[in-house]
Amino acid sequence: MKKYICVNCGYIYDPEVGDPMSNIPPGTAFEDLPADWTCPMCYLEKESFDPLD
Amino acid sequence: MKPSVSSLYQAIEICQDIPPLLIGERCNTNGSKQFREMLLADDFDGCLKVALDQEAQGAQVLDICTAYAGRDEKADLIRLFKMLIPAVKIPLMIDSTQADCVAAILKLYPGRCIINSINLEDGGANLHRICTLAKKYGAAVIALTINKNGMAMTADEKVETAAQIYHLAVDEHGLRPGDLLFDPLTFTIGSGDETLKDAAIQTLTAIRRIKTQLPGVHTLLGVSNISFGLRPAARKILNSVFLHEAVEAGLDAAIIDIAKVIPLAQIGRQDREVCLDLIYNRQSATDKTPLLAFIDYFEAQGDQKQQVQETRETASEKAMHQMIVKGNKDGLEDVLTILLRRYGPLEIINTILVPAMRYVGELFGRGEILLPFVLQSAEVMKRSVAFLEPFMDKADQSARLKILLATVQGDVHDIGKNLVDIILSNNGYRVYNLGIKVPAETIIEKAREYAVDIVGLSGLLVKSAIVMQESMAQYRQAKLNVPILLGGAALTQKFVAESCVPQYDQPVVYCRDAFAGLKAVRDFEQGKLTSTVFASSAPKAVSAPGPKNIEIDPTNPVPATPFLGQRSVTDIDPARIYPYVNEQALFRGRWGYRRGKTSAQEYQKLMQDTVIPIYETLKKRGIEEPLIQPKVTYGYFKCYSQGNSLIVEDNGQQYEFRFPRQEFAPHLCIADFYKSKDQGGDITGFFVVTVGHRIGQMAKALFEKDAYHDYLMLHGFGVEVTDALAEYWHEVMRQELGIAQQRPNDTIGFVTQQYQGSRYGFGYPSCPDLGAHEFVFKLLRPEAIGVTLTENMEMVPEQTTSAIIAHHPQAKYFAV
Numbered sequence: 001m002k003k004y005i006c007v008n009c010g011y012i013y014d015p016e017v018g019d020p021m022s023n024i025p026p027g028t029a030f031e032d033l034p035a036d037w038t039c040p041m042c043y044l045e046k047e048s049f050d051p052l053d
Numbered sequence: 054m055k056p057s058v059s060s061l062y063q064a065i066e067i068c069q070d071i072p073p074l075l076i077g078e079r080c081n082t083n084g085s086k087q088f089r090e091m092l093l094a095d096d097f098d099g100c101l102k103v104a105l106d107q108e109a110q111g112a113q114v115l116d117i118c119t120a121y122a123g124r125d126e127k128a129d130l131i132r133l134f135k136m137l138i139p140a141v142k143i144p145l146m147i148d149s150t151q152a153d154c155v156a157a158i159l160k161l162y163p164g165r166c167i168i169n170s171i172n173l174e175d176g177g178a179n180l181h182r183i184c185t186l187a188k189k190y191g192a193a194v195i196a197l198t199i200n201k202n203g204m205a206m207t208a209d210e211k212v213e214t215a216a217q218i219y220h221l222a223v224d225e226h227g228l229r230p231g232d233l234l235f236d237p238l239t240f241t242i243g244s245g246d247e248t249l250k251d252a253a254i255q256t257l258t259a260i261r262r263i264k265t266q267l268p269g270v271h272t273l274l275g276v277s278n279i280s281f282g283l284r285p286a287a288r289k290i291l292n293s294v295f296l297h298e299a300v301e302a303g304l305d306a307a308i309i310d311i312a313k314v315i316p317l318a319q320i321g322r323q324d325r326e327v328c329l330d331l332i333y334n335r336q337s338a339t340d341k342t343p344l345l346a347f348i349d350y351f352e353a354q355g356d357q358k359q360q361v362q363e364t365r366e367t368a369s370e371k372a373m374h375q376m377i378v379k380g381n382k383d384g385l386e387d388v389l390t391i392l393l394r395r396y397g398p399l400e401i402i403n404t405i406l407v408p409a410m411r412y413v414g415e416l417f418g419r420g421e422i423l424l425p426f427v428l429q430s431a432e433v434m435k436r437s438v439a440f441l442e443p444f445m446d447k448a449d450q451s452a453r454l455k456i457l458l459a460t461v462q463g464d465v466h467d468i469g470k471n472l473v474d475i476i477l478s479n480n481g482y483r484v485y486n487l488g489i490k491v492p493a494e495t496i497i498e499k500a501r502e503y504a505v506d507i508v509g510l511s512g513l514l515v516k517s518a519i520v521m522q523e524s525m526a527q528y529r530q531a532k533l534n535v536p537i538l539l540g541g542a543a544l545t546q547k548f549v550a551e552s553c554v555p556q557y558d559q560p561v562v563y564c565r566d567a568f569a570g571l572k573a574v575r576d577f578e579q580g581k582l583t584s585t586v587f588a589s590s591a592p593k594a595v596s597a598p599g600p601k602n603i604e605i606d607p608t609n610p611v612p613a614t615p616f617l618g619q620r621s622v623t624d625i626d627p628a629r630i631y632p633y634v635n636e637q638a639l640f641r642g643r644w645g646y647r648r649g650k651t652s653a654q655e656y657q658k659l660m661q662d663t664v665i666p667i668y669e670t671l672k673k674r675g676i677e678e679p680l681i682q683p684k685v686t687y688g689y690f691k692c693y694s695q696g697n698s699l700i701v702e703d704n705g706q707q708y709e710f711r712f713p714r715q716e717f718a719p720h721l722c723i724a725d726f727y728k729s730k731d732q733g734g735d736i737t738g739f740f741v742v743t744v745g746h747r748i749g750q751m752a753k754a755l756f757e758k759d760a761y762h763d764y765l766m767l768h769g770f771g772v773e774v775t776d777a778l779a780e781y782w783h784e785v786m787r788q789e790l791g792i793a794q795q796r797p798n799d800t801i802g803f804v805t806q807q808y809q810g811s812r813y814g815f816g817y818p819s820c821p822d823l824g825a826h827e828f829v830f831k832l833l834r835p836e837a838i839g840v841t842l843t844e845n846m847e848m849v850p851e852q853t854t855s856a857i858i859a860h861h862p863q864a865k866y867f868a869v
Contacts, residue, residue, distance in 0.1 A: 005637055006638075007647055008642045009804055010638045010642075010800055010801060010804045011804050011805065019598070020601070021599055021600070022598045023601065036547060038545070038598060041598075041804055041805065043543075043597070043598065043868060044542070045565075047565060048642075050648040051648055052648075053653050
């Protein structure tokens, strides 16, 4: 699964880790994050993320 | 002695035994991309090499032009001339219409310069200034046949304009006829434009008549314009043949790309005949026009690599469209001049320019081009409209949709709003940009005064989102009655839909970027703009991202402070800060170089070829100019928590910082990370850091000069270097407190706070209230490092940031 980076603050969403700050369990693909999920560091919405590879 | 010009080393006659005098054109920011990029990179050695190369290729004089929006033309000219004067053996020509630039160079030039140029476009005011200088320093002057009506197109007009200039320069300013070089202007005969098909004849006739009617003067041409719009291989030949014809007509000097001149003897007879047919507009045996015959002839000669020529009806239209899409300004005015012969100015804007910008917007929307490139397109649009505006009636201006833009009260951030301004105004809308810190009352008043169709509000701070929410009722009460578009970092679709929409009667629309703003304006035009809605599939969230199930440990040790009270540091080398710059946030976020639809390889190439060079240049300028002037004031203070407050002590005074508490689990508040009085009290740190005024001032100047791309780059760089300075200084303070054992080893480590403690910026999610700045300023006295507060408690300059530093290991970011 692909990692994604927040273009505003540089936080990297790693599906293998999930996002404990928002109760997202490990193994959740970026595409499957809820619509109102935000960056745990700067709180911007999903559209602010770029694929990282 | 025959009229000559000279350098430090040699004199050269303007009338050569074998004319023309060859003037190298490549040291010109407007004519040569290579030279421009070198100058922008401050690569003066590279610029010098362009000059030396032309000298080696046979140039006898060099034209030097450094005019470029956002650069200091005079400073660049002086620096370049100081390098060129000892290094180049041939005389130089100062290419500037700015009298102060011309004066500065004449003052330091050791020989006899040529000034390029004067004209009568403004009726003679600038001509007067420059002729006065020419007389004083004994310089030669190029005069373009441009009058109040614009560039002279016919031989009659060209000669008449030349005679007027002659009269002013010779009879009134006392210049000698031999001091003057008249340029009767060349227009392309390669566009298929009916009215330009005899442009070469007009120019050649003008050369003959100027030489006979104004005895003693010289003539000069920028030759390559003649073939604009044709393919490079054919251009080279046509230019050379035309140059030969011009010399036959009496041309004394030519401004050309020296490397591309082909001696006539090397051009085949048939090639020459085809060129002459085109130059003299001679119908050949077939029924083809001379231009089609020319194109077919050179087409048949191969050169498949070049794209097929356009049909003559659409060549200029397509060229203009491409120039906008590609963000290319070279030769822009030529193309527009051609288009103006066939269309009205408004027609050009509405049928060529706006659709091209719309296409650029679509490409951006599809992720096929990136924001910085859109801004380059907008620059071409802006310059085109500025060129066309003098030809427009007032009535042409009034029909456009009007939009008011403002950064809301208490907020000084305007990059987002200015990007919206750039995108809307360059898509044909009329924008009233009210600036920053605009109170709701002013917005209502101006919206009425200008009778705007839409209001757009912007703001970066958390507080600004609240201001927008709270002002909705005021707009409703004032019966503003136009849609309101909202944009800003702290806004979300959800917040707008749930907190703003219900409080106003017209559509309220969340716009995540400038293009969403453009889309909303278009929706409005089509009568289909509706308020933002938010439907979450999940149950309504009752928390925000942040630590969960956390119990703050009250037993952590209190570190020893290196001192108590305030200190400032003003001798920080920018190079110390650069390693802390969050490059991903700068490139992708601030600058908009996002991955989009490009492949990983293409993105890598974009980074290497474009983005990193810009970054490296700015870093260099940050140190050398210096754009970046880092200053810090910081301190450590005794404190204790008391409920939601932190009581900070300094010099016998107490300051109560009140912090908000989360309304959801785990109900955190910044005060929780500090010990209470009963627990023995605690210590806290604060800092205010700034990179100074200069970068903001320079960014503002770029915006005002419509240098949109460079504006975005400079502004974004300032923002991220300021953040880097905060990151750096936070680390310094952790070291001073002896809590720096855990050090992040990469940017993501800093982003996710892989260190002990946290820093909370005022105005940001954990403590949105800027009011705390009142006490921060009492504690740290940032006025001494040039930072002041606005009446709304925001810090100026914009590139400043403040924070409270908590040392508690459990202290991390959270949102209330």
